[in-house]
Amino acid sequence: MxxxxxxxxxxxxxxxxxxxxxxxxxxxxxxxxxxxxxxxxxxxxxxxxxxxxxxxxxxxxxxxxxxxxxxxxxxxxxxxxxxxxxxxxxxxxxxxxxxxxxxxxxxxxxxxxxxxxxxxxxxxxxxxxxxxxxxxxxxxxxxxxxxxxxxxxxxxxxxxxxQTPIISYVAVGMAAAALLLSGLAGIAAGGHPGASSPSPTFGEVIGWFQGLAMNGMMSVQYPQVYRSFTANFAFSTGLVPWGQLQTGIDNFRARTGGNLTSDSYEYLKNNATLVYxxxxxxxxxxxxxxxxxxxxxxxxxxxxxxxxxxxxxANIGEDSGSSSNTxxxxxxxxxxxxSGIQGYVEQLQIPSSNTFLTVLLVFAIICGAIIVVILLFKVILEAWSMFGNIPKSMESWRKRYWWRLAKALTNLILLLYGTWTLYCIFQFTSGDSWAAKILAGVTLGLFTAVLAFFSWRIYTKAHQYKQLEGDASKLYEDKDTWVKYNLFYENYKKGYWWLFVPVIVYMFAKGCVIAGANGHGLVQTAGQLIVEAVMLIVLLWARPFQRRSGNWINIFIQVVRVISVVCILIFVEELGISQTTKTITGIILIVVQCILTGLLAILLVVNALINCIRENPHRKARKAAEKNKLERDLDDLTPLDARNSLLMEPMAQRPGVPGPPPYSDRKGRYDPVPRDHSPALGSERSLSRPPRFGREDDGARLVSDAASMGRRNDRSVSRSPDRQPTLPDVYGRAH
Structure with a gap:
């Protein structure tokens, strides 16, 4: 031995x-x-x-x-x-x-x-x-x-x-916490233009889980421990094991050209042993x-x-003489x-030909839940407005709930676009139901059209702003534009608002490589390595996120993605690497990915504590802006400014009010400044001579007098000897 x-x-x-x-x-x-x-x-x-x-x-x-x-x-x-x-x-x-x-x-x-x-x-x-x-x-x-x-x-x-439910539950809890924190950050911002969400966001967490799931879908010789580990994150791509759902899909496929002999839920559950x-x-x-x-x-x-x-x-042993008909x-x-995508989905007891329809029905269920929640919130706000005064931010939400609904569904499409591309292409190449293939083509085209439409609208807006103001900063400063389109670029710096387009292309390319080269592990791995490396280079070059934490977290995630693909390259059969090396690599890969997942969970907790303890930064910024604006307004007051206190209160004496203002007669009126004197010279005549009104040129004199106030006497006399600056008799004009 x-x-x-x-x-x-x-x-x-x-x-x-x-x-x-x-x-x-x-x-x-x-x-x-x-x-x-x-x-x-x-x-x-x-x-x-x-x-x-x-x-x-x-x-x-x-x-x-x-x-x-x-x-x-x-x-x-x-x-x-x-x-x-x-x-x-x-x-x-x-x-x-x-x-x-x-x-x-x-x-x-x-x-x-x-x-x-x-x-x-x-x-x-x-x-x-x-x-x-x-x-x-x-x-x-x-x-x-x-x-x-x-x-x-x-x-x-x-x-x-x-492959245990505990890991899936923890991952689902992380995703839910990220969604809650992102929602609270949006509410705290109050629609403030340019406000970004703290990393890790819900999209970043789901994107990380989707990457783990897609790592397990390639046609390579995985160690079983790593294959089982990646199966825990299938939920992030829309794959949810559900027996009744699979039975319904099998019946639909049977009526639309599907073959259920060795590709059905009952076969996988009762008759099949998976061999990879x-x-x-x-x-x-x-x-x-x-x-x-x-x-x-x-x-x-x-x-x-x-x-x-x-x-x-016959029984063999000490009592070998006895016999029976056993x-x-x-x-x-x-x-x-x-192998490949088929092996990944069928370990979840989802037949490979049911893959796309499973994701489609799960997507429809999520969309239905979003619609119900938003409409229910709309009803609550309507009832609130009938019996009380709702906050101004909620009033805006109540009036534009249709747009909020469209925005939520668009956000869902953006989250699933990469994996949706993968499943649609897999349905085209491996599916057996003609109806499922038609649905895959229609939905993929619809999702691509939605993202293309929003990309075109944002580009058009940015082009208009550049022509008018020289840059696209209005995408972040104009509230109406921000509320409509910020989900695509809210976390990017103003100079990198366009980066969401390469991100969409990146997701599309990943899905195409994995599904299009299914069955060819070396091609899949090489293609994935190129795609991930290009995205890493873009992040290192641009560092496009508004927050420094967002840059570091996303760069770190992308580095781990590149390392993961390099490790998966070791699993490729054509390279002939020993099974021992593959197993050790798989375990190390699990450890690295678990460490990053744990760090994301810790960051979520830290963000929650920060939001609970410190003052809301968006509210603080708004207060500072309002204070600065008030100070600037006080600094540039002029006698004719509408904010001047002379125009806000009548100058006449009223009961209970002290005598007339200084430098005025008993009715609160001011004398015009004589041509050869100015207030700067301290002439008493300029402060005691009553104004005269009722002539046709009173309005012109009022403007000319006000325009000459504050100028040096010698200049005003030399340039316009007939001008006599006066202070406006506001109280007299009012009567």
């Missing part, structure tokens, strides 16, 4: 990914033929091992084309390395019915006890580590010629996996399965074994070979 030291060296790394309380059972999960044209065909293979009782339970069945003596070679691999091998003959294990193998159907089942010295060699962590990565393979050879006559291999698992290929389309040779097992020892002893040939059974229970589940 070979040592398992190499496998034990990988176990501490695997523990970094997660800590899962496992059971004490190791069992096979399906099987596949690793040889074509063999004279012996295995029809069933079901083996399980209980750690507590050290009992191995097996159920094997098959057929043979001719009578022949065979020997068997059992090979157990873990993470691509052979950890156990054993050669034996059915004749040496006390099964005379199988020595030689008859030209008939045969089956063997029973319970066998593994000796303690062998059972102790199985690491305890093998029963708790999630998504074991190993393989058990048995080859039957002709005892006389040594030629292979059969080959079968199977995966082993302990029931533990990283390497993504190249060749799934008939050994060594191209993604699922592996960690370590187990299949030992043949003589305890309680039952062998059946053509329905006649047959193999049989495993009715078939091996279903999958």
């Amino acid at each position: 070979r040592s398992s030291t190499g496998v034990k060296g990988l176990l501490p790394l695997a523990c970094l990914a997660t800590s899962v309380l496992g059971g004490n059972i190791l069992s096979t999960s399906g099987f596949s033929q690793c040889m074509e044209g063999g004279t012996v065909q295995v029809k069933n293979l079901d083996v399980s091992y209980d750690k507590d009782s050290r009992v191995l339970t097996f159920d094997v069945a098959g057929t043979s084309d001719k009578v022949q003596n065979v020997t068997a070679e059992l090979v157990v691999t873990a993470y691509g390395k052979i950890v156990y091998t054993k050669d034996f003959s059915p004749c040496d294990t006390g099964m005379p019915q199988m020595c030689p193998v008859p030209a008939a159907s045969f089956a063997s089942q029973g319970n066998q006890t593994i000796p303690e010295n062998y059972a102790s060699q199985i690491p305890a962590i093998a029963f708790s580590i999630p998504d074991l990565d190993g393989l058990v393979k048995m080859q039957l050879k002709d005892a006389d010629t040594g030629e292979n006559v059969a080959c079968v291999e199977s995966t082993v698992g302990n029931g533990q996996t990283l 290929s390497d993504g190249s389309g060749n799934t008939t040779t050994s060594g191209k399965l993604v699922r592996r097992a960690l370590e187990t020892v299949l030992l043949w002893t003589r305890d309680g074994t039952s062998v059946t040939v053509n329905g006649t059974s 047959t193999s229970s049989g495993n009715t589940r078939e091996n279903h070979l999958v």
